[in-house]
Amino acid sequence: MKTIITVLLLVLAICHAHLAYATLHFEEEQLSFKAEMGQKETIAIFPFKNVGEEAVTIKEVKTSCGCTTPQLDKKVYEPGESGEIKLVFDYGSRTGMQNKTAYVVLSDNPKPLMLKLTVEIPVAFKVSPPLLYWSNPDEPVEMKSELKFFIKEDVEITEVKCLNPAWEVRAEPRADEEGVYDLVATPLKDVSSARATVLITTEPELDNIRLYLRGR
Amino acid sequence: MRFILECVALWGLALFLGLLTAWLHPHAPQLREPLDPLAITSESIAALSESYLLVDARERSAYQAGHPPGAVLLNESEWNELLGVFLLEHYEPSTTYIVYCDGGGCDASKSVAKRLRDELPGTEAFYLKGGIEKLEGFNNE
Numbered sequence: 001m002k003t004i005i006t007v008l009l010l011v012l013a014i015c016h017a018h019l020a021y022a023t024l025h026f027e028e029e030q031l032s033f034k035a036e037m038g039q040k041e042t043i044a045i046f047p048f049k050n051v052g053e054e055a056v057t058i059k060e061v062k063t064s065c066g067c068t069t070p071q072l073d074k075k076v077y078e079p080g081e082s083g084e085i086k087l088v089f090d091y092g093s094r095t096g097m098q099n100k101t102a103y104v105v106l107s108d109n110p111k112p113l114m115l116k117l118t119v120e121i122p123v124a125f126k127v128s129p130p131l132l133y134w135s136n137p138d139e140p141v142e143m144k145s146e147l148k149f150f151i152k153e154d155v156e157i158t159e160v161k162c163l164n165p166a167w168e169v170r171a172e173p174r175a176d177e178e179g180v181y182d183l184v185a186t187p188l189k190d191v192s193s194a195r196a197t198v199l200i201t202t203e204p205e206l207d208n209i210r211l212y213l214r215g216r
Numbered sequence: 217m218r219f220i221l222e223c224v225a226l227w228g229l230a231l232f233l234g235l236l237t238a239w240l241h242p243h244a245p246q247l248r249e250p251l252d253p254l255a256i257t258s259e260s261i262a263a264l265s266e267s268y269l270l271v272d273a274r275e276r277s278a279y280q281a282g283h284p285p286g287a288v289l290l291n292e293s294e295w296n297e298l299l300g301v302f303l304l305e306h307y308e309p310s311t312t313y314i315v316y317c318d319g320g321g322c323d324a325s326k327s328v329a330k331r332l333r334d335e336l337p338g339t340e341a342f343y344l345k346g347g348i349e350k351l352e353g354f355n356n357e
Contacts, residue, residue, distance in 0.1 A: 064323050066275035067293050092293030099323070129336055131303045195304045208296040212303045 023109060024058075024077070025051040030116040035091070037122050037151060044087045044117045050077040057107040061085060064101040067092055068117070087117055093208075095123045124206055125149045132185050137192040137215030142184055145211055147171065147200065149179040156203045157181060164196030167213050171200065183211050191215030254329055256342035258350040261314055268312040270351070271302075271341075273328040278318070284351045290315075292327055312340040319347030 026048045033042050050056045056077045061070035071086040087102055098119045103112040125148060132143040149155045160183070162169045167185050174180045183198070192215050200209040251257070261268065270287040272279045279289045290302050313332055317325040325343035332341040344350060 066278065066324070090293065092291075093295030093297070094292045094327075101323075130299065131307065131336065133307075133309060135309075197300055197304070210296075210300060212300055214304060214307075 023050075023052055023106070024048040024056055024104070024113065026113070026115065029114065030118070032118040033120070035119055035121045037124060039121075040091055042089045042091075042117070042119050044089065045084050046087070046115050047082065047084045049082045050079055053079055054108075055079065059105040059107045062103045062105065062112070063087070067094070068100045068102065070102055085115065087115070089117060089119060091119075091121055095121050097121075123150050125151075125155075125209060127183070127209065127211055130210070131212045131214060134187065134191050134213075134215040137187070137194070138190045140187040140189070140191075142186045144185075145183045147181040147183050147209070147211075149206075151206075153204065155179065155206070157200060158203050159199075159201040161199045161201070162196055162213070163199070164194060164213070166191050166194045166215075167196055167198075169198050169211070169213075185211070185213055187215070251345070252326075254326060254333075254341075254343055255345045256314060257345050261344075264312055266310060266312055266340075267308075268314055269306060271313050271315040271328060271332075272348075273315050273317040273324040273343075274322075274348075284348070287316075290328060290332075291324060292331070295331070307336070309338065312342070314342055314344055316344040316348050316351060319349040322347055 026046055028046065031044045031046065033044065035042060058072060058075050058077070061072060063070055067090050069088045069090070071088060073083060077083050085102070085104065087100070089098070089100055091098075098121060100117045100119075102115040102117070104115065105112045126146075128146045128148070130145070132145055134141070134143070147157075157171045160169050160171050162185075166189055167187055169183060169185045171181045171183055174182060183200070185198070191213075194213075194215045196213040198211040198213065200211070202209065270284055272283050272287045272289050273291050275291060275293060276289060279287075279291075283289075288302060288306050290298050313329070315325040315329040315332070317323075317328075325347065329341040329343040332339050
C-alpha cells in the first residue's frame, strides 16, 4: 500500500512539474482587428504579468511571418511585474483574413507561449483572373477578365492603357451589376510569345489595378 | 518482488485507462496526422511527372540571402509588385508550383499557394511541408 501511494505521489509530481516553471500570464492570448480601407499596419499590444515567484527572462519572440515584428521594452521581469509585447503587422499586399502567430520563448521554460493575431484586411478591387493567356496565339480571339470594385463610393475608370500595341483592351461596365466591369482584350496580330501589362486608372485613384496578357 | 509486481500492476492499470480514453474520447488526436491537400512533401516532389517551379514565399531579404536554384520570389508583402513578373516571365498553366518558406511555424507558403489557386483557377500550387530546410541538396535545374 505504501509503495502504491509513493508511486502515485511520484506520478502526480511529474504531471505537475510544468507548474514549477516560471511563467507569464497574458490578459489576452488572441487579439482580433478589422482594418480600415487604406490602413497599412496593425499594432497589437499583449499585456502580461509575471505571476511566478522567480524573475522571468524572455529569451526571444519568434513570429510565423517576416511581416510581423515583435517589440519588447526589456527582457527580465521580476515577480509581480507587468509588461507588454507589441506585434507590428505590416500588411504589404495582403488582403482578406490574416492569422499571425508569435511564440514567446522563456529562458527557463522549454514550452513557448503562443500569441495569436487575427486581422481582416478589406479588398478595394479584384481583377479575376489577373492573367489572360492565349494558348493558340495565332488565333485572334477576344478574351475577358472581370474587374470588381468593393468600396462604397462610386469608382469611374478613366483610362485603360495597354503597354503592348499587339492588343487592344477596353473596359465595359456590366449593365446588371454595379461596380463590375469586363476587361476585354483583343489581339490585333499574332501574339506568340508576346507579353503585356494593362494599366487601369480610376477616379478616385486606386493603386495597382493591372491586367496581364500573354501569348504562348 | 512484491514491489515489482505492484509497479507492473500500476503500469498495466495506467495503460488500460490510457487506451480506454484514446478509444472513447470524442476528440482523440490521430496518431498519424493526415496530409493537408494543399501540402506536398519533398519526397513527393521527386515523383512529380509534370514540370514544376519552386516559389519562394519568404521576404525579399531572405530570398536574396540565398535560395534554391531556379526558385522565383513571390511573397504576399510585395504581391502587387511581384505578380506581374511572375505571370509574364514564369507562369505556365501546365506547371505545378511548389511554394516554400522557412520551416516550422511559417505560414507564408500556405497563403501564397492558396492565393495562386484562388486568383488563377486551375493552377496546381502546393506548399512544401517542413519549408526550405527540406530542399537542402535539392537541385531544381
